[in-house]
Amino acid sequence: MALAFAAALTDLLAARGYAAVAASAFILTSLLAGAGPTTPYLKPSGFAAFVAGVYLAIALYSHFYMRGAERPRWFWGWMGVFFGSMELFLLADHWVLLLLGWAGLDLASWALILTYRDGDEMGLVGDGGRAAGVTWLWTPSASALRAVVTVEVGTASLLIALATTAAQQGPFISSWGPLGDVAAALVLLAAFAKAAQLPFTDWLMTAMSAPTPVSALLHSSTMVKAGPILLLKLGPVLPHWAAEAAFVVGAATAIVGGLMALGQREPKLMLAASTASYLGVITAVALESPKEATWLIYAHGFAKAALFMAVGHAIHINHSRTPSSYPLIAKVAILLGMLMLVGVLPLGALAKNEAPLWTLAVSALTVGYLGRLLRSPATQDWEPMWAPYLALLIAPNFIYFALPSPILFLSFAGAALVFAGKWEVFKRRFYLPVVFDRVVPQLFRWGWRAAATVDKAVDKALQSSAPLWRLAVDAVTVLDWAIDVALHDGLVAGVRRASERVAGLRLDYYLYMAGVAAAFLIAVFLALGLWP
Amino acid sequence: MYSEVFLLATAASGAAAVAALRLGLPAALVSMAFMFLFLTPGEGSLGVLPYVGEIAVAMDYYKLPFVAVSIVLGLLVALYSPPYLRHLGVPQWYYGVHALYVLSFVYIIVFENLIFVFLALELSIITSFLLIWYFGYGNRRFVALLYFVWAQVGSILFLIGVAISGAFLADVFRAYGVVSLLVLVGLLVKMGTAGVHFWLPYAHAEAPTPLSALLSPVHVGLMAYWIWRLKTGAGWPLDLLFLYGLLTAVYGSLLVFREVDFKRALADSTVANMGLLVAAASIPGEISYAATALLFVGHAFAKAALFMLAGLYIVSLHTRIIGEAKWDRYILAAGVLGFVALAGLFGITLVGKAYVAAGVPPVPHVAALAVLALVATAVYSFYLFNQMYRAGEAKFEYPAEMYTAILAAAATPYLLLLLLPLWLL
Numbered sequence: 001m002a003l004a005f006a007a008a009l010t011d012l013l014a015a016r017g018y019a020a021v022a023a024s025a026f027i028l029t030s031l032l033a034g035a036g037p038t039t040p041y042l043k044p045s046g047f048a049a050f051v052a053g054v055y056l057a058i059a060l061y062s063h064f065y066m067r068g069a070e071r072p073r074w075f076w077g078w079m080g081v082f083f084g085s086m087e088l089f090l091l092a093d094h095w096v097l098l099l100l101g102w103a104g105l106d107l108a109s110w111a112l113i114l115t116y117r118d119g120d121e122m123g124l125v126g127d128g129g130r131a132a133g134v135t136w137l138w139t140p141s142a143s144a145l146r147a148v149v150t151v152e153v154g155t156a157s158l159l160i161a162l163a164t165t166a167a168q169q170g171p172f173i174s175s176w177g178p179l180g181d182v183a184a185a186l187v188l189l190a191a192f193a194k195a196a197q198l199p200f201t202d203w204l205m206t207a208m209s210a211p212t213p214v215s216a217l218l219h220s221s222t223m224v225k226a227g228p229i230l231l232l233k234l235g236p237v238l239p240h241w242a243a244e245a246a247f248v249v250g251a252a253t254a255i256v257g258g259l260m261a262l263g264q265r266e267p268k269l270m271l272a273a274s275t276a277s278y279l280g281v282i283t284a285v286a287l288e289s290p291k292e293a294t295w296l297i298y299a300h301g302f303a304k305a306a307l308f309m310a311v312g313h314a315i316h317i318n319h320s321r322t323p324s325s326y327p328l329i330a331k332v333a334i335l336l337g338m339l340m341l342v343g344v345l346p347l348g349a350l351a352k353n354e355a356p357l358w359t360l361a362v363s364a365l366t367v368g369y370l371g372r373l374l375r376s377p378a379t380q381d382w383e384p385m386w387a388p389y390l391a392l393l394i395a396p397n398f399i400y401f402a403l404p405s406p407i408l409f410l411s412f413a414g415a416a417l418v419f420a421g422k423w424e425v426f427k428r429r430f431y432l433p434v435v436f437d438r439v440v441p442q443l444f445r446w447g448w449r450a451a452a453t454v455d456k457a458v459d460k461a462l463q464s465s466a467p468l469w470r471l472a473v474d475a476v477t478v479l480d481w482a483i484d485v486a487l488h489d490g491l492v493a494g495v496r497r498a499s500e501r502v503a504g505l506r507l508d509y510y511l512y513m514a515g516v517a518a519a520f521l522i523a524v525f526l527a528l529g530l531w532p
Numbered sequence: 533m534y535s536e537v538f539l540l541a542t543a544a545s546g547a548a549a550v551a552a553l554r555l556g557l558p559a560a561l562v563s564m565a566f567m568f569l570f571l572t573p574g575e576g577s578l579g580v581l582p583y584v585g586e587i588a589v590a591m592d593y594y595k596l597p598f599v600a601v602s603i604v605l606g607l608l609v610a611l612y613s614p615p616y617l618r619h620l621g622v623p624q625w626y627y628g629v630h631a632l633y634v635l636s637f638v639y640i641i642v643f644e645n646l647i648f649v650f651l652a653l654e655l656s657i658i659t660s661f662l663l664i665w666y667f668g669y670g671n672r673r674f675v676a677l678l679y680f681v682w683a684q685v686g687s688i689l690f691l692i693g694v695a696i697s698g699a700f701l702a703d704v705f706r707a708y709g710v711v712s713l714l715v716l717v718g719l720l721v722k723m724g725t726a727g728v729h730f731w732l733p734y735a736h737a738e739a740p741t742p743l744s745a746l747l748s749p750v751h752v753g754l755m756a757y758w759i760w761r762l763k764t765g766a767g768w769p770l771d772l773l774f775l776y777g778l779l780t781a782v783y784g785s786l787l788v789f790r791e792v793d794f795k796r797a798l799a800d801s802t803v804a805n806m807g808l809l810v811a812a813a814s815i816p817g818e819i820s821y822a823a824t825a826l827l828f829v830g831h832a833f834a835k836a837a838l839f840m841l842a843g844l845y846i847v848s849l850h851t852r853i854i855g856e857a858k859w860d861r862y863i864l865a866a867g868v869l870g871f872v873a874l875a876g877l878f879g880i881t882l883v884g885k886a887y888v889a890a891g892v893p894p895v896p897h898v899a900a901l902a903v904l905a906l907v908a909t910a911v912y913s914f915y916l917f918n919q920m921y922r923a924g925e926a927k928f929e930y931p932a933e934m935y936t937a938i939l940a941a942a943a944t945p946y947l948l949l950l951l952l953p954l955w956l957l
Binding site: 096099100103104106107110111114117118141144145148149152153155156157159160162163164166167180181182183185186189444445447448449450451452455458459462 | 783788790819868872883886888889890891895899903907910911914915918921922925
């Protein structure tokens with residue numbers, strides 16, 4: 001772990017990717033030699049070596065692809081974080097470490113999408129057309145924001161699921177018992193958002209703003225693969241209904257993604273839609289057939305990394321994201337990648353022989369869209385950037401071996417799709433961008449405007465209450481004055497006047513008057529006979 | 533023993549702060565350096581007063597992050613300040629008041645007697661009020677008065693609640709019904725949570741930026757410590773308080789989107805983060821402390837870095853509009869570190885958010901609200917970063933000491949993540 005992140009820092013400072021190559025080669029060798037974690041916080045994972053191998057190939061490839069590119073520090077630094085985060089996620093058994101790995105993937109993918117500047121044509125996604133009120137063109141900054149906002153829904157969900165479960169069952173995932181329904185639903189949501197399953201698919205498409213090596217890594221072994229791998233990790237503790245939910249969402253995404261891929265003109269967008277499709281297959285089977293899902297992750301990972309690098313080779317020599325021709329060696333790789341995906345090559349056969357029958361439809365679509373790339377004109381370019389991607393397609397087939405089931409060859413019926421027209425609805429990705437670029441932003445806009453309006457109104461009311469305070473102060477002042485006058489002027493003056501009047505009278509006069517009054521009263525009493 | 537340390541630290545830092553009124557920055561730095569003495573663990577009594585009781589003071593494991601962050605950020609902001617204050621034409625005594633303001637943070641946490649906590653709150657209000665009154669932006673005197681009145685309302689409600697409860701020491705604090713609610717509402721007013729937040733965007737945005745970089749990240753957040761500390765004896769409805777915290781997080785996050793002014797956007801984001809802190813402090817059980825402390829620390833450094841960044845733009849580009857905040861690769865690096873930490877996507881804030889999430893009950897609608905709160909508090913950060921990023925790249929001059937302080941604050945949530953296992957274990 002430390003080596004991976006140290007390599008990222010080294011590459012950031014050196015603006016070169018040598019540390020990335022050295023670190024991934026060392027980690028791969030160590031893992032293949034049987035090295036494993038010695039702390040309870042981590043647990044061995046078979047995927048760790050797979051990720052290291054793919055990263056090594058992509059790092060080597062990037063030395064050619066990114067030569068002369070701007071922001072090499074940014075690119076290499078974040079690539080290292082991407083790799084390190086995925087390894088951390090794979091090996092983590094402590095919930096906080098798993099979360100750090102998961103979030104590190106979000107962070108690195110967001111940053112890597114920003115590698116190209118907004119004004120750089122290579123960083124754009126889309127044809128610039130306008131449909132359904134959306135301009136079909138996304139800059140890297142727009143793509144990065146879409147990506148991070150979408151995956152953050154999953155990260156927040158996972159945060160709650162892991163934290164609440166850890167609070168009840170302890171920090172080590174391997175010791176967890178069954179999850180509650182709410183936690184399970186949140187885990188599914190997290191996996192779906194990360195793996196770009198419906199309805200979260202579109203962030204993956206616009207993530208193509210990133211340079212091709214990033215796409216190769218993101219689509220093959222890191223980031224999106226974290227979704228189904230999360231399901232594999234937590235599968236034993238998820239309730240039964242979770243498998244059904246994963247199947248429905250995964251199968252729907254598999255078909256929809258395949259159809260989207262058929263409609264794309266940009267090859268990277270085609271491969272992105274293909275990734276969503278294959279992740280759909282993996283998600284659909286992850287909880288019911290974990291072993292099947294594992295082989296699919298390997299096969300798809302090797303194939304997709306190679307396919308992206310092959311397409312990138314064409315982009316690199318054409319200096320265009322819609323290359324008009326492909327190097328011959330890239331076309332060979334695309335063919336091998338296709339054969340791996342549909343299950344004809346040995347590793348693919350291992351993955352597909354036991355796959356459900358409906359996945360043949362996905363394979364047929366694969367033949368259809370990748371066949372279109374194969375129809376493109378070939379050129380001669382032998383820059384050695386082909387070596388890493390060809391190695392990824394060939395080497396695994398010597399490690400794993402199986403003969404394909406004959407039924408898999410039915411996939412080639414999809415070749416007919418190579419010559420089919422491009423449907424607008426597929427090209428427009430079933431208009432999913434409308435949800436992300438119009439509906440959700442509009443809802444959000446209404447939300448913040450409502451909050452801002454209420455806030456402003458209350459604020460204004462509070463401020464306009466200042467005159468009321470002044471009125472209250474004035475009223476109190478008048479009342480205070482009146483009481484003051486009454487007490488200090490009125491009463492005092494009255495007492496003083498009475499006192500002066502009393503002081504002005506003679507005492508003998510009072511005595512004389514009192515005597516007369518007393519005599520008068522006695523006379524009255526006597527006259528009336530009231531005197532006892 | 534701690535009472536002697538307390539008195540020594542108070543005498544030294546207080547004297548240096550007073551000296552800083554005339555001598556400026558060096559004395560203020562000395563004053564804040566002396567404040568590290570307060571971090572010596574221990575507890576003590578400064579004496580007993582009639583009616584008020586024992587003047588207890590203490591420093592422990594739980595108080596350490598709050599006090600340490602206050603002092604470190606006080607120092608960082610002081611080091612950042614000279615070019616900014618030159619830009620404003622501010623006299624030397626600013627630094628003395630700044631040091632006293634930081635000292636008030638220390639007192640707010642170190643005092644165990646709640647009447648003295650109130651006095652510390654008063655010191656913090658008076659010092660910050662003065663700085664806004666004299667050196668703020670816009671209608672600064674109106675804003676200063678607005679801040680003063682609201683802050684006093686909060687402090688006095690707290691005082692009345694504590695006074696009626698009759699239990700002035702935090703350890704034995706017990707309050708019921710309206711009395712306990714007075715204490716809570718007082719603390720919430722001072723935090724600026726939804727419904728009692730109307731003063732906050734004005735005060736935090738219009739304060740001189742070095743003050744904003746302490747008001748928003750530290751001052752309001754310290755109240756979360758007292759909510760966490762007093763909740764056991766107060767009998768507050770913690771489940772409702774948790775929901776209120778989440779709602780505040782959503783509400784504050786939505787408010788950020790109305791702003792074009794960098795500082796006001798950050799001030800609104802403080803409302804959102806105070807919501808998360810209230811939720812963290814109201815979780816029952818041990819995990820509540822970790823959630824509160826980690827969120828406080830992560831938010832404090834990230835928010836301070838971003839306020840200081842806003843100040844750098846004011847000095848260098850003479851703008852507060854985030855859409856005009858151009859960047860070079862160094863500023864971009866600081867921006868990425870700051871906004872990502874503020875979002876809680878990584879760094880120590882992520883772990884803080886995770887601990888808050890541990891308090892979510894297994895009820896679908898609360899879980900949905902929690903997801904919304906966690907997403908909303910992350911999304912606005914990336915939205916703000918995107919605004920800044922789209923302003924474009926440019927070469928311009930800015931003072932190195934300002935940038936160094938920004939980078940140090942922005943990087944700290946990530947460095948602390950490396951140290952987190954040591955602290956938690």
